[in-house]
Amino acid sequence: MQKFFELIILTSFVACSGVTKINDKVNSYQNEVEVHPGKIVQIKLPNHFKESFIKCSNSSFPVSTVGKPYFVYAESYFSDLKPKVCKAENVNINIMVKEKQFPYEELRVDRKRVSLNKKDLKRVRSEQKMLNKVYSQSMIDIIPRGNFKLPIRSKVTSEYGKRRLFNKKKKGQHLGIDFRAKVGKEIKAANDGKVVLAKNLFYTGNTVILYHGLGIFTVYGHLSQITVSENSDVRNGEIIGKAGKTGRVTGPHLHWGVKVNGQWVDGKDLLDLEFNI
DSSP states (O other): OOSOOOEEEOOSSSTTTTBOOOOOBTTBOOOEEEEOTTOEEEEEOOTTOOOSEEEETTEEEEEEOSSSOEEEEEOOTTOOOOOEEEEETTEEEEEEEOOOOOOEEEEOOOGGGTSOOHHHHHHHHHHHHHHHHHHTOOOTTOOOOSOOOOSOOSOEEEOTTEEEEETTTEEEEEOSEEEEOOTTOEEEOSSSEEEEEEEEETTTEEEEEEEEETTEEEEEEEEEEEOSOTTOEEOTTOEEEEEBOOSSOSSOEEEEEEEETTEEEOGGGGGGOOOOO
16 A cells, blocks of 8 residues: 555536545545535545556546556446446556536427438438547557647637426437637637547537547537548647537537546546646
């Protein structure tokens, strides 16, 4: 058991909420943390930690070993709320998952926006296979640099996690954040990263996906124009496209999604994470 162990909990509501604090003593360290569905936790590891991944239940999370080692744990929006355990070397971390209620709304929309015809369904399935490959990437030579920033400063028109019922039949969830944005408004990269996708998709229209390392992807959807190319590197704040209304939308806006280690999470949590450690 390591002598010193630190945990940092970051949520979009209360900083450092949910940490079980334990005084540093011989043979004791902070080893229990609370997290809610759709939220992320940044966990610092002992200084001598050298492994590239840490196992949390049935998932492996990339570890940054540049400087002080740490990893970013993400809990599924659809969490079963069962406790999770992260283990590596002599490190043992207990993740306690607490229930969270999300907003709810009922919507009436055109049936074509809910039920897909055969042609559209075929395209969606093909694109999903492609996206699965994109999100399976985990380039260990890339790590986030500095703080993440919002891709645009604008009013949020739809928060992360909102539950929806369409035409009293089809259920859904909004697993991103929508920002009000006029067509042509410049959209910026949330952090340094690599462009792993830059193309038109059925649902999100002209879309850019950036990989930032440690299993962190950011998605920019409904763009009117894409100004970067796949496999190129971008810097924090670099213009990657312009806002639009492409894809399945009712009006112009930016859909910003954040996926961490296979889970769609509340992107605002990223803004509080400190990567210069």
